[in-house]
Amino acid sequence: xxxxxxxxxxxxxxxxLLILTSIFVVLFLxxxxxxxxxxxxxxxxxxxxxxxxQPTKPQVSPSTKSSATKATPTTTPKxxxxxxxDEDxxxSDEDxxxxDEDxxTDENVxxxDEDxxxSDEDxxxxVPSSADEAITADDDIDIDETSKHTKVIYGGLVPIVGxxxxxxxxxxxxxxxxxxIAIFLSEIAPQSIAKPVGIAIELLAAIPSIIxxxxxxxxxxxxxxxxxxxxxxxxxxxxxxxxxxIIPFMASLTRDSMNTxxxxxxxxxxxxxxxxxxxxxxxxxxxxxxxxxGSMILALGRALGETMAVAFVIGGVFTFPKSxxxxxxxxxxxxxxxxxxxxxxxxxxxxxxxxxLFIISxxxxxxxxxxxxxxxx
Amino acid sequence: MKKILSxxxxxxxxxxxxxxxxxxxxxxxxxxxxxxKQFYSKTQNRVNYSPTGSGTGIKEVAKRHVDFGGxxxxxxxxxxKKAKLYMFPTIVGGIAMAYNIPSVSNLxxxxxxxxxxxxxxxxxxxxxLIAQTNAxxxxxxxxxxxxSDKSGTTFNFTYYLSKMSKTWRxxxxxxxxxxxxxxxxxxxxxxxxxxxxxxxxxxxxxxIGYVDYADALKNHxxxxxxxxxxxxxxxxxxxxxxxxxxxxxxxxxxxxxxxxAYPQKGYPIIAATFVLLPAEKVQTDKKVTQFFDYLYNHDExxxxxxxxxxxTNVKTQVREYWAKKGIK
Numbered sequence: 001x002x003x004x005x006x007x008x009x010x011x012x013x014x015x016x017l018l019i020l021t022s023i024f025v026v027l028f029l030x031x032x033x034x035x036x037x038x039x040x041x042x043x044x045x046x047x048x049x050x051x052x053x054q055p056t057k058p059q060v061s062p063s064t065k066s067s068a069t070k071a072t073p074t075t076t077p078k079x080x081x082x083x084x085x086d087e088d089x090x091x092s093d094e095d096x097x098x099x100d101e102d103x104x105t106d107e108n109v110x111x112x113d114e115d116x117x118x119s120d121e122d123x124x125x126x127v128p129s130s131a132d133e134a135i136t137a138d139d140d141i142d143i144d145e146t147s148k149h150t151k152v153i154y155g156g157l158v159p160i161v162g163x164x165x166x167x168x169x170x171x172x173x174x175x176x177x178x179x180x181i182a183i184f185l186s187e188i189a190p191q192s193i194a195k196p197v198g199i200a201i202e203l204l205a206a207i208p209s210i211i212x213x214x215x216x217x218x219x220x221x222x223x224x225x226x227x228x229x230x231x232x233x234x235x236x237x238x239x240x241x242x243x244x245x246i247i248p249f250m251a252s253l254t255r256d257s258m259n260t261x262x263x264x265x266x267x268x269x270x271x272x273x274x275x276x277x278x279x280x281x282x283x284x285x286x287x288x289x290x291x292x293x294g295s296m297i298l299a300l301g302r303a304l305g306e307t308m309a310v311a312f313v314i315g316g317v318f319t320f321p322k323s324x325x326x327x328x329x330x331x332x333x334x335x336x337x338x339x340x341x342x343x344x345x346x347x348x349x350x351x352x353x354x355x356x357l358f359i360i361s362x363x364x365x366x367x368x369x370x371x372x373x374x375x376x377x
Numbered sequence: 378m379k380k381i382l383s384x385x386x387x388x389x390x391x392x393x394x395x396x397x398x399x400x401x402x403x404x405x406x407x408x409x410x411x412x413x414k415q416f417y418s419k420t421q422n423r424v425n426y427s428p429t430g431s432g433t434g435i436k437e438v439a440k441r442h443v444d445f446g447g448x449x450x451x452x453x454x455x456x457x458k459k460a461k462l463y464m465f466p467t468i469v470g471g472i473a474m475a476y477n478i479p480s481v482s483n484l485x486x487x488x489x490x491x492x493x494x495x496x497x498x499x500x501x502x503x504x505x506l507i508a509q510t511n512a513x514x515x516x517x518x519x520x521x522x523x524x525s526d527k528s529g530t531t532f533n534f535t536y537y538l539s540k541m542s543k544t545w546r547x548x549x550x551x552x553x554x555x556x557x558x559x560x561x562x563x564x565x566x567x568x569x570x571x572x573x574x575x576x577x578x579x580x581x582x583x584x585i586g587y588v589d590y591a592d593a594l595k596n597h598x599x600x601x602x603x604x605x606x607x608x609x610x611x612x613x614x615x616x617x618x619x620x621x622x623x624x625x626x627x628x629x630x631x632x633x634x635x636x637x638a639y640p641q642k643g644y645p646i647i648a649a650t651f652v653l654l655p656a657e658k659v660q661t662d663k664k665v666t667q668f669f670d671y672l673y674n675h676d677e678x679x680x681x682x683x684x685x686x687x688x689t690n691v692k693t694q695v696r697e698y699w700a701k702k703g704i705k
Contacts, residue, residue: 050556051549217573222580231520231566232580316525316567317560327566333525337569341432341527341553 027355034348038154042352045155048318049346052153154349156331156356158318162235163330163357165321166310167303169239170246174299177243178250179292185251186258187280198255205248213312216241221313230325231315238314238330242306246299253298257291258284293372297365304361307332331357394421397664401426401434401447402529403570404589405468405650407682409447412672424668431529432553438462438653444661446653449529450553454631463654463662463702464632465695467669469625469685471618472534472646475598476585477578478502478515484601485510485610491603492542494519494585497558502583510610515583521559522577522586525567528553533648534587537638541606541645551636572596587646590618591683605645617644618685625649627691629698647685654704662704670696670705 038045181201185194220241221232228236261284269279285292315327316337331353342350406428413424429437431448438446439460447467457464474491476484486494490506493499499506503514524531536551549555559565566581568574571589575596578584585601590613593600605611605621620643627633627649639645652669654662672678673695676686687695699705 048556049552049554217576218580225580231577231584233566233568233577311525311569312573316569317565318556319560319563319565322563326563329525337526338554340430343432343436 024355024358027351027358030351031348031355033345034154034352037345038349038352042154042156042349043160043356044157045153046157046318046320047153047155048158050153052151152346154346156349156353158320159329159331159334159353160356160360161320162314162328163304163332163360165235165328166239166242166314166330167300169235169324170242170303171296171300173240173243174247174250174303175296178247178254178295178299181247181251182254182258182292183280183284185255187276187284198252201248201251204244205252209245209306209309210312212241212245213309216309216313225325228325230323231327233313233315234325234327235314235321236324238310241309241313242303245306245309246303249302250295250299253295254288254292257288257295260291261287290373293368297368300368301361301365304357304364305332307336311336394423395664396423396425397444397661397668399424399426399434399445399447399652399665400429400437400443401445401653402431402449402650403428404431404449404470404529404648405447405684407591408468408672408679408684411678411682412668412675415675415678416668416671419671422664422668430527431532432527435653438655441655441658444655444658445665447650448653449648449650450532451634451636451649451651452632452653454634457632457634457653461656463656463698463704464634464651465669465698466627466633466649466651466687466691467672468679469618469622469637469647469649469687470683471590471613471615471644471685472530472537472587472648473590473593473598473613474585474601474603474646475575475578475588475593476601477582477599478517479582480513480515481511482599483511484599485604486601487604488541492538492545494521495538495557495559496542496544496548497521497562497564500562500564517583518564519559520581520584521557521565522574522581522584523555523557523565523567524571524574525569526554528570529648529650530571530587530589531555533636533638534646536636537646540639590615594683603645605643606639607642609642611644613644613646615680615683615685618647619643619688621645621647622649622685623688625688625691627687627694629694629701633691633695633698649687656702659704666699666705 034042185198185201189197216237217233221234221237224237224240225232225234230236265283265287266279269283274282310330311333314330314333316329316333317327318329319326321328334353335350338346338350406426409424409426413426417423426447431450434446434448435450435452437443439462451466452460452462452464474486478484487506487510490499490504490510493504493506500518501516502519503516508514532551532553535545535549535555539546539549539551548558557565560567566577566584568577568586571592574586574588575592575598578586578588578598579596588596588598590600593613600613602610602612611617611620621640622637622643624640624642625635625637627635627637633651635649637647637649640647652665654665656662673687673692679686686692696705
């Protein structure tokens with residue numbers, strides 16, 4: 001029995017560790033192309049999805065050119081040209097590789113010459129006049145897109161700063177309120193009030209985050225904007241919504257750990273002539289310290305990783321906030337907004353960001369643990 | 378006895394009825410949803426479509442996870458060939474420039490004004506370029522609202538901008554996500570999804586943004602009258618979308634590959650949405666085309682929801698395309 005119990009607990013602990021490692025490894029593997037592409041400069045680069053023209057790449061440019069030159073003859077013959085085109089594709093794989101960027105990376109417009117050229121002839125046949133303008137316009141786009149070689153630069157600084165700012169602000173708003181609630185519930189309020197209020201607070205913790213997001217977007221954001229100015233989605237709104245979301249966690253955990261203070265200790269303090277404030281400050285808080293800090297760490301973890309609610313109210317704009325009421329963006333929000341539509345390098349960049357978030361959370365939590373919970377000797 | 382008969386009948390019907398699954402663009406979702414409902418009550422055949430976004434639609438159908446994929450961004454014929462897909466357009470919709478200026482309710486925007494606003498060159502509402510066509514504009518900062526998620530709507534809107542403005546084309550081009558110049562000036566905010574943008578416009582006075590017409594209508598947003606390619610001003614209405622769609626120039630020869638924004642006449646910011654089919658699954662493709670044939674035959678669903686059905690000649694072409702590929 002004893003050994004079975006030991007083994008079971010050992011297995012469950014190992015499972016968690018294994019899952020954690022596998023998440024880390026998967027994130028790293030998927031992020032690898034992006035890490036190779038952007039390196040550590042990613043951490044300090046504030047540009048996101050900005051196209052930069054690049055000196056011609058040796059691998060890509062010849063094939064692009066060949067596709068362009070091959071495309072020109074296909075425009076002149078009329079109906080049969082598609083068949084010719086087919087062969088072209090079947091033979092030269094390079095061509096397809098270039099044209100296929102749509103599925104592979106999805107990055108650029110690169111509306112390629114041949115397609116439009118073919119379709120233009122068709123317009124000419126369908127809409128007799130007035131098609132000329134469109135043709136020239138289309139050609140313009142094509143030439144521009146194919147002639148210059150661009151590279152899309154991603155930098156993670158704005159979301160990283162946004163994540164840290166929202167978390168710090170949310171903790172700043174939430175900690176005093178949560179402590180107040182906990183003290184009220186465990187020390188001050190009579191049982192008849194403490195019970196229902198306690199249940200109400202735990203209920204708040206059970207509300208799905210998307211509801212906070214909706215509430216923030218439609219009601220709370222405009223309210224904050226009307227009081228503090230600025231727009232209805234901003235850093236301030238996001239931090240406040242985050243604070244509201246983490247208060248119940250902190251409050252109920254803190255209350256529980258405060259409740260574990262033995263009555264003997266409190267009563268002897270009162271007997272020594274201590275006031276209520278002194279008892280809470282000098283007896284309850286020191287006794288419940290570990291639990292309180294644990295609750296803060298949990299809340300911090302939640303604030304760092306909160307996605308849905310923040311996605312609605314933070315604004316999703318890749319700029320540094322100059323004031324509290326400016327919109328910005330955080331790492332989980334970038335992930336939620338871009339994940340469904342990304343592939344290729346832009347997907348790898350998202351994994352890189354996720355990896356960074358993972359590391360930030362790890363660093364913050366372990367720092368908090370070691371710093372606040374070390375045993376004083 | 379009667380009961381048993383009716384039961385066996387019901388069973389045999391349900392045995393004949395089939396189910397197909399699709400995923401992709403959210404832009405045509407309201408129309409698909411309504412059509413699916415009617416199609417089911419008429420034929421007992423089930424069509425499932427989940428609005429996950431164009432990118433997912435393309436990816437999922439390319440991997441053959443679904444029977445058809447929806448995309449707002451057409452794939453090039455070469456790509457289609459490589460991925461062994463067929464493609465055809467289903468409906469056309471408009472993208473509206475929705476705005477919120479408390480004192481103005483009939484905003485008219487010239488091409489130069491739109492270009493200036495998106496490029497961040499026009500910073501205040503009473504700028505002469507806007508004031509040319511409007512009266513009583515306040516001296517307030519313009520807040521530009523855009524999508525925060527990657528989206529086909531952004532792609533179509535920026536494609537329109539690329540065709541209209543050379544400066545935009547050189548600097549930004551048409552993409553699903555853009556780092557908007559107005560953001561850098563601190564005058565930009567973003568919303569998640571069409572309803573996020575609508576909510577942001579509604580709750581922030583002096584803002585303007587681009588929203589799917591159907592969503593703008595649903596949210597009672599004020600929509601600007603926009604200068605068309607031929608210089609005339611065109612209000613965002615299904616009639617004007619249809620006028621533009623007539624110049625779409627779809628052709629079966631290249632699998633209907635065409636981005637239709639900025640037509641010669643009619644409302645300029647329009648977009649078609651497409652369906653992708655796996656080429657080798659002839660039997661399921663036939664079911665899919667049966668469903669979309671139903672959609673083509675019931676234009677009133679699209680019109681009622683603020684979309685535009687395809688012009689008749691395009692529908693004929695699509696049907697011929699199906700017949701030619703043997704999937705009708």
